Each structure stands twice: as C-alpha cells, then as structure tokens.
Amino acid sequence: MTTEPLQIAYSPCPNDTFVFDALAHGRVPGAPALDVTFADIDVTNGMAERGEFDVLKVSYAVLPYVLDEYALLPCGGALGRGCGPLVLSREAGLDLAGRTVAVPSEKSTAYLLFRLWAADVVPGGVGEIVVMPFHEIMPAVRDGKVDAGLVIHEARFTYQNYGLHKLADMGEHWENTTGLPIPLGAIIAKRSLGAERLSLLAESIRMSVRAAWDEPEVSRPYVMEHAQEMDPAVADQHIGLYVNEFTAELGEDGYAAIRGLLTRAAAECLVPALRPDALSFI
Incomplete structure (x- = not known):
C-alpha cells in the first residue's frame, strides 16, 4: 500500500x-x-x-x-440537534418578504435549510440574496447594508454582541418538521x-x-x-x-x-x- x-x-x-x-x-x-x-x-x-x-x-x-x-x-x-443556522436582523420580528438577505454560500446546508424554511413561512419569498464571507455578515446586518443575515457556527453565541435579533432558527424548523x-x-x-x-x-x-x-x-x-x-x-x-x-x-x-x-x-x-x-x- x-x-x-x-x-x-x-x-x-x-x-x-x-x-x-x-x-x-x-x-x-x-x-x-x-x-x-x-x-x-x-x-x-x-x-x-x-x-x-x-x-x-x-x-x-x-x-x-x-x-x-x-x-x-x-x-x-x-x-x-439544536445547532442549526440562524436568521438575524437589526429589527426584532422583521418581515423578510422581499428583503435582502446575506448568506455565506449558495452551496451550503445553511442555504438549503434557509430556502426550505422561507418556502414554508415567507409568503412571496425573500428578496435579493447576497453572498459574503460569514464573518462579514453580522457587521453588514448591524450597519444596515443588508436587511438580514444567515449565520452559522460560533455566531450562534455572539450575535447579541452586535445588537442583533434572532428571527428564526433554521435547525429548529428542520427538526420540528422532520424529526431528524x-x-x-x-x-x-x-x-x-x-x-x-x-x-x-x-x-x-x-x-x-x-x-x-x-x-x-x-x-x-x-x-x-x-x-x-x-x-x-x-x-x-x-x-x-x-x-x-x-x-x-x-x-x-x-x-x-x-x-x-x-x-x-x-x-x-x-x-x-x-x-x-x-x-x-x-
């Protein structure tokens, strides 16, 4: 060998x-x-x-x-379980219909979970999708460059430091609808x-x-x-x-x-x- x-x-x-x-x-x-x-x-x-x-x-x-x-x-x-991506915004309870959302990649599990969630709960769908490195997403949401952001990994534990609010937990939605x-x-x-x-x-x-x-x-x-x-x-x-x-x-x-x-x-x-x-x- x-x-x-x-x-x-x-x-x-x-x-x-x-x-x-x-x-x-x-x-x-x-x-x-x-x-x-x-x-x-x-x-x-x-x-x-x-x-x-x-x-x-x-x-x-x-x-x-x-x-x-x-x-x-x-x-x-x-x-x-309990480890899914989050959708964050500056404004609590923001309606995402037609809104600009930053994502870390369009070929990611996070993105698939987000699109499946949006298909279920955002009538009319979200607006423009902007791809950016994941470490830039929370500052972009905080600074108003995008309306919301899809975040992964340690951002689950640090987003409140940016003054952001959790709109939805993609993993929670996935687990609730599939049990997996x-x-x-x-x-x-x-x-x-x-x-x-x-x-x-x-x-x-x-x-x-x-x-x-x-x-x-x-x-x-x-x-x-x-x-x-x-x-x-x-x-x-x-x-x-x-x-x-x-x-x-x-x-x-x-x-x-x-x-x-x-x-x-x-x-x-x-x-x-x-x-x-x-x-x-x-």
Missing part, C-alpha cells in the same frame, strides 16, 4: 481541529499520514467540484455535485483511493474522534491555534454542539437526515436529484 500522505482540507473551526487532532499529528496507530490544508467550507466545496484533494470537509449541500468522484465517509462530519438531526458538514474521500484505503481512513477518523473525547485537553493547543482568536469557552461550546455521536458514526438517523435534506432540496429545484446508491460508502 502506498505511503504517500493523503491531501486533506478542512476548516480551522474548533470542531474540525478537535476531530482531526490525533490523526493529523500521527497519534492514531496504523492510520494514513495526512498533508493538511486549512480552508473555509465554501473553498473546500469548490475544491470538491474541481476534484482537488483526496479528502475534504464539505457542506452536505454540495454532495449531489461531487458523488461521482467522491464517497461520503460514514464518520467525521457534523450533524446534530441537521446535516451540516460531510467528510468525503476520492473513490479512486479504493475500498481498503477508504475503510482504513474511516476507521482512523473514528479513532481520532474517540481520542479527542478521551483526552480533550490534548487537542486544545491545536484547536486554539486555529480558532481565530475565539474565546476558549466559545470554542468548547462549538465543539459540544458539532462533535457528537453522528461524528463517530452517521447511523440510520444520520443517513435519513442527509437523504431527507437533499430530497426536499431537489424537489424545490435547489440541487440535482441524487442517484439511489449515491450515498453508499464503498
């Missing part, structure tokens, strides 16, 4: 660095070596569409575009690696997750090094929300959530329809 390191890209967010700390630093016995690149998920989504890198953390929303070349791994990603967890970020790997290497990679990621749970303090320097000056308590909240049983194994509910999201999004013509076997691991 080749010993070439696998080219992997994932975000500098605490959940990803927590999950991959042991694996990236050679503390998982028998695991493949990794050559790590840090990139925000909108960048890794584009990498996946271009077939770059062996392993990538991407949004579940990009899966319909890349699953011919990549396999969805059954572990390492982010699904959960929220599928956010996926780990994918090139099918050309072959069944043996894909299986080894998946088991290595599981072991890395378990190592982080067993000794969380070991991962802390790696997490905080890349956490973009995030408060340690916020980093811990972030990890607590996004690293859970679905990270170790998608399981029946995890796969049902992914199929449910992408099937509903395809019905709204937001993504292409999945082939029946598209989510198969190997």
Whole structure:
C-alpha cells in the first residue's frame, strides 16, 4: 500500500481541529499520514467540484455535485440537534418578504435549510440574496447594508454582541418538521483511493474522534491555534454542539437526515436529484 500522505482540507473551526487532532499529528496507530490544508467550507466545496484533494470537509449541500468522484465517509462530519443556522436582523420580528438577505454560500446546508424554511413561512419569498464571507455578515446586518443575515457556527453565541435579533432558527424548523438531526458538514474521500484505503481512513477518523473525547485537553493547543482568536469557552461550546455521536458514526438517523435534506432540496429545484446508491460508502 502506498505511503504517500493523503491531501486533506478542512476548516480551522474548533470542531474540525478537535476531530482531526490525533490523526493529523500521527497519534492514531496504523492510520494514513495526512498533508493538511486549512480552508473555509465554501473553498473546500469548490475544491470538491474541481476534484482537488483526496479528502475534504464539505457542506452536505454540495454532495449531489461531487458523488461521482467522491464517497461520503460514514464518520467525521457534523450533524446534530439544536445547532442549526440562524436568521438575524437589526429589527426584532422583521418581515423578510422581499428583503435582502446575506448568506455565506449558495452551496451550503445553511442555504438549503434557509430556502426550505422561507418556502414554508415567507409568503412571496425573500428578496435579493447576497453572498459574503460569514464573518462579514453580522457587521453588514448591524450597519444596515443588508436587511438580514444567515449565520452559522460560533455566531450562534455572539450575535447579541452586535445588537442583533434572532428571527428564526433554521435547525429548529428542520427538526420540528422532520424529526431528524441537521446535516451540516460531510467528510468525503476520492473513490479512486479504493475500498481498503477508504475503510482504513474511516476507521482512523473514528479513532481520532474517540481520542479527542478521551483526552480533550490534548487537542486544545491545536484547536486554539486555529480558532481565530475565539474565546476558549466559545470554542468548547462549538465543539459540544458539532462533535457528537453522528461524528463517530452517521447511523440510520444520520443517513435519513442527509437523504431527507437533499430530497426536499431537489424537489424545490435547489440541487440535482441524487442517484439511489449515491450515498453508499464503498
């Protein structure tokens, strides 16, 4: 078997660095070596569409575009409950009909959840969609450059610092209407690696997750090094929300959530329809 390191890209967010700390630093016995690149998920989504890198953390929303070349791994990603994107505004209770909304990407789970929510609860639909980096969204809403913003990750814990109000929780709407967890970020790997290497990679990621749970303090320097000056308590909240049983194994509910999201999004013509076997691991 080749010993070439696998080219992997994932975000500098605490959940990803927590999950991959042991694996990236050679503390998982028998695991493949990794050559790590840090990139925000909108960048890794584009990498996946271009077939770059062996392993990538991407949004579940990009899966319909890349699953011919990549396999969805059954572990390492982010699904959960009570962890969905939020829609924020300066004005409490703002009617979003015809309003300008900033979003971090149009190929993101957050965006799909937002469009499914808007289809249900915003008669006539929202107005212009403006794509901008997620760290610019709350200042843009605060400064009146857009009427509302769709935010993700640690913004759940910090939006009140900007004087903003929560209009809706996309995850809450999803859970209430489906009963399923929220599928956010996926780990994918090139099918050309072959069944043996894909299986080894998946088991290595599981072991890395378990190592982080067993000794969380070991991962802390790696997490905080890349956490973009995030408060340690916020980093811990972030990890607590996004690293859970679905990270170790998608399981029946995890796969049902992914199929449910992408099937509903395809019905709204937001993504292409999945082939029946598209989510198969190997």
